[in-house]
Amino acid sequence: MASLSPAPGARLVAGVDSSTQATKVLVCDAATGEVLREARAPHPDGSEVDPEHWWRALRAASGSGLLEGVAAVAVAGQQHGMVALDAGGTVVRPALLWNDTRSAAAGHDLVEELGGKAAWVEAVGSVPLAAFTVTKLRWLAEHEPEAAERVEEVVLPHDWVTARLLGGVRRRTVPPGVATTDRGDASGTGYWSPATESYRSDLVARALGREVDLPRVVPPDGSPGETPDGVLVAAGSGDNMAAALGLAIAPGDVVVSLGTSGTVFGVHDTPPADPGGAVAGFADATGRFLPLVCTLNAARVLGAVARMLGTDLAGLERLALAGPAGAAGLALLPYLDGERTPDLPLATGTIGGLTRDNASPEHLARAAVEGMLCGLADGVDALVAQGLEVRRVMLIGGAARSGAVQRIAPDLFGAPVTVPAPAEYVALGAARQAAWALATTRGEEPPSAWAPAADMVSEPVDVVGGAEVRGRYRQLRDAMHPAS
Secondary structure (H helix, E strand, O other): OOOOOOOOOOOEEEEEEEOOOEEEEEEEEOOOOOEEEEEEEEOOOOOEEOOHHHHHHHHHHOOOOOOOOEEEEEEEEOOOOEEEEOOOOOEOOOEEOOOOOOOHHHHHHHHHHHOOHHHHHHHHOOOOOOOOHHHHHHHHHHHOHHHHHHOOEEEOHHHHHHHHHHOOOOOOOOOOOOOEEEHHHHOOOOOEEOOOOEEOHHHHHHHHOOOOEOOEEEOOOOOOEEOOOOOEEOOOEEHHHHHHHHHOOOOOEEEEEEOOOEEEEOOEOOOOOOOOOOOEEEEOOOOOEEEEEEEOOOHHHHHHHHHHOOOOHHHHHHHHHHOOHHHHHOEEEOOEOEEOOOOEOOOOOEEEOOOOOOOOHHHHHHHHHHHHHHHHHHHHHHHHHOOOOOOEEEEEOHHHHOHHHHHHHHHHHOOOEEEEOOOOHHHHHHHHHHHHHHHHHOOOOOOOOOOOOEEEEEOOOOHHHHHHHHHHHHHHHHHHOOOO
8 A cells, every 4th residue: 555644734635435346535625525536446246255355455546646645534334244353353254244145034033032123223223134243243153153253353344444544554453452433333233322322242242142342432523543654544434424424414315325225314313213123223423313224226226127128227217218107007126136124135026017018118117217216215204204304315326327217216205306416425425524533633623514516306296196106116015025
């Protein structure tokens, strides 16, 4: 990795997005948020990975002087992943990522053992699904007991990369006591409570069979230390929390992210508590809370249906816009990779309402876009039930650029839709947090919000028709999965 030595009086900060697919690095002006330099490097595909790949990707992305003059850095990482360390800080086994569903049965067992979903919501604000770290600990104890016996500390992906920045630069270990986390990422483990701002070590013991060390939680504007070269390291956070920070969302803003997975989230002043478990009661990266609904199936649904129709994403968009609203009764339940919300890890995709009249590429393309969005619109409803106001929906992620998505979304969401300018909002949020920590350590006022420009796409024009589409979607879902 290139030297991280800051220039005298430097006002540059860096934000790192260590995501499922790649490491992305932005270097920004600390006062304005202007992106001055950026780079990326890929990660291996899959649902488990040696964390060393994240470090190599960070080194590759930050080479060639990218970080020259940077005064502070923060890492945002994919949530939930389990990085298990032994007594010497060496990784015990490849990290299990959020999208690894092998711990689904372990999650169901843990829910029942504690007394049901409501008991978990009371304990940690969320019901542990397969994505959550606590379920992966139970899976490890049950399926790899020898590895489980070696575990002395459990950290998250962003914790691990941050710890490497703090001192593990030249070795593959994270020395005991070095790893730190933040309240946002900790709230996705299933054993840290946003309401009490504390760990539930008893839940770790319930999952793994014994208590282990856990990283210290650093305040949102705090710092766990500096790199060996003297660059301030900020707390960092989970990817969704960093995206919210990068977007500078306020009450009334609901973000719908259409990436590999789909997420719906907003900010709130009180910790949410959804006894049904659809809404995860996360903390955010500012001291507030980030109620969130996550689906496994978002942009990849459009790619899969495009391949099915022998076209590309642009072709799918043209077909969907040529199809009628509601696809003449054709509906797609897009559980192509199982589903997280509702909790159906073994489900598959289903087409319903197929007739000779709607058996056409245009109708199927329209149903694909509507089906993807209907699952996320259910997520918006779940947030509203938790007391969130919806003044506008902000669409981000790769599929947000689709003209078909932008045209169809307002009617299904029943709210105005805006699309912020394309940007790496997770990395931008991490950079903003680095600027905040830098100002705090220097006794200065934090920089004003780096609010991105957002283009209004559309107001709802056919809410009644949107409600009919969503009704057919729910009928198909309930027919195929009555318990969901």
